[in-house]
Amino acid sequence: MFEHHENYDRYIPDVMLKKHKKHEEYLNDVYAGMSHEEIYKSKLGTVEDALAIIESGDCIVNSIHGCEPRLFYRNLHRIADRIDPNNPVELWSCVHRWGPEYEVHTNPELKDKFHHQTFFYDGNFRKIHPSGMSTYFPVNLHNYGQELHRCKRPNVVVIGVSTMDEHGYCCVSCDLQWEMESLYSADKIIFEVNPKIPHLPGECAVPVAMADVIIESDLDLYELQDPPIGEAEKTVAQYAAEMVHDGDCIQLGFGGIPNAIGFELMDRHDLGIHTEQIGASMAHMLQKGVVTNRYKNLDKGWSVGTFIIADNFTYEYLNNHPRVLMRRGRYTNDPMIIAQQDNMVSINAALQIDLTGQVAAEAIANIQWSGTGGATDYAYGAYHSKGGRAMLCQISTAKKGTVSRIAPILDPGSIVSVSRNLTDMVVTEYGVAKLRARTVKQRVENLIAVAHPDFRAELRKEANKYMYF
Structure with a gap:
């Protein structure tokens, strides 16, 4: 409620x-x-x-x-x-x-x-x-x-x-x-x-x-060091960036890929920020004038976030910034608030997704890996925003290419962080799979198309086994 x-x-x-x-x-x-x-x-x-x-x-x-x-x-x-x-x-x-x-x-x-x-x-x-x-x-x-x-x-x-x-x-x-x-x-x-x-x-x-x-205290603040971005991650970032347009309002989640997507947006104009995390790429967007917040429905003219975790450049650049507004998590992450921002684009990472669109973003099987955080909040809010888009971005494989992140079913014990009813788009280095307004059969086809080629035949075989077609 x-x-x-x-x-x-x-x-x-x-x-x-x-x-x-x-x-x-x-x-x-x-x-x-x-x-x-x-x-x-x-x-x-x-x-x-x-x-x-x-x-x-x-x-x-x-x-x-x-x-x-x-x-x-x-x-x-x-x-x-x-x-x-x-x-x-x-x-x-x-x-x-x-x-x-x-x-x-x-x-x-x-x-x-x-x-x-x-x-x-x-x-x-x-x-x-x-x-x-x-x-x-x-x-x-x-x-x-x-x-x-x-x-x-x-x-x-x-x-x-x-x-x-x-x-x-x-x-x-x-x-x-x-x-x-x-x-x-x-x-x-x-x-x-x-x-x-x-x-x-x-x-x-x-x-x-x-x-x-x-x-x-004068102890150093924590500097977040994102993992190195390889060619696959950079390709994911480029595909995702193509889905962000001038005037959109964006949220970038935790992780190297969402931050890399931010750096792919440096040629956009009049972006807005309504987010939980303000990270390094957002500070650079503000510095370069990419962000103006002029088209936001709420907090027009302000970049709004609820926490900052980045590098020292970000902490120093944001100090006394006249147009960065910190607000409580119960405001920034309220799905009904998020949905009021037109053209809200949510960009987050995932660990595993099944062929119907269920997303495991916080656990590997029964092992708690991170947390739900704002994954559901922004999936819901962006999904219900006028012109909104919600992207879940990941490279197609894990464990040095031996495991497909797109699976017929989630691993036993996995926690569903985002319901398939809220899954909009899944982005890998092989493209963008659109799931919104698609049947299960269409979702399966679109997700197999962005899975790693080495796993596509097995995914199709398993899809037939589970009668997704």
Whole structure:
């Protein structure tokens, strides 16, 4: 159930809205007459001060990507000796980009003291999952904040923020997937201020008076290094780019291929951006004037995203950018909001697709590989946009060419991230398979046509076996 964006607060638990009012009263009453600098200094402490407020049974939620509170997590293991194993600290997050640095993430002896709950697996979480240190939480990105609170209210928020501006605000610029909802319901709030985090307009600005403890860090932000792009990936990117026209509004998902597609769009004009991830290719598009957002139905003139994960060029270029607006995930990924953008083009990656159009984008058989993220959100939104297109892009094979990513049926235990009812186009290095408004028989023919030639005969044989024709 989704509502127009003017009413989306009605689906947020009351506890968050009530806490918001409490904070307003707190800020107005307690800090009246103090300068922003005085408030900041009254909150400023050490890592030890931040750790001192963490207790057994706390539920901690943190920002991620370019706003990951790296200094805090580097030191969190130091309180293990005072955490009751019968009442461990729960750590709610998504990916932990710097996970190998954190003992709470790598030391299985601490699994009874700290337990990770996550919406999205990366290589770090996949590595620790067998030890029982982490649990996956299935949910679509637009519901991250809401469903987290329905499961268990986080009472501690730790966020990486920019330095304070002249108005007394810091910015959690690089991640707004669940942070604002959590800030307004938390009992204890820790800011990790880092001058390398960019300032940006939007919902990411938070007053320093909200923090209980402020710690300062100058550690590097995580730079996302996409895998090398080979000839097959480049061909996929070129085919996908042909489907993007001047004036379209785009979303680019995680991965090397979506980012490579962005770099293939540098000759377009008047593109718009409404996305979850703002990555390196989007920063370059903005720099070159490819993006103007002039034809967007909502947020006209603004590039809108909910998190930033890229390279240092992107972080530095976006700093104080006057036309990049950070908004909550429950807005950017609300399918009904996405659908209101005409000519919305969604570009994401997939792991496997069956011959009828079912898409496995987050798991390999029964192994959780990543997460649903915004795959369903944008598939639905772009599918229902006037003139919209939703592309799932992948090279045709895996495991050095020995396995076809287009399969007769999904591997047993696979998770369907995108229903075949929402699958629009599948792009490989062999072309574009259009599935929307096609029968199962037509879908099978179109998908076999973009499968690797070495597997086409077997796919056709299996299609007959399953009576798809």
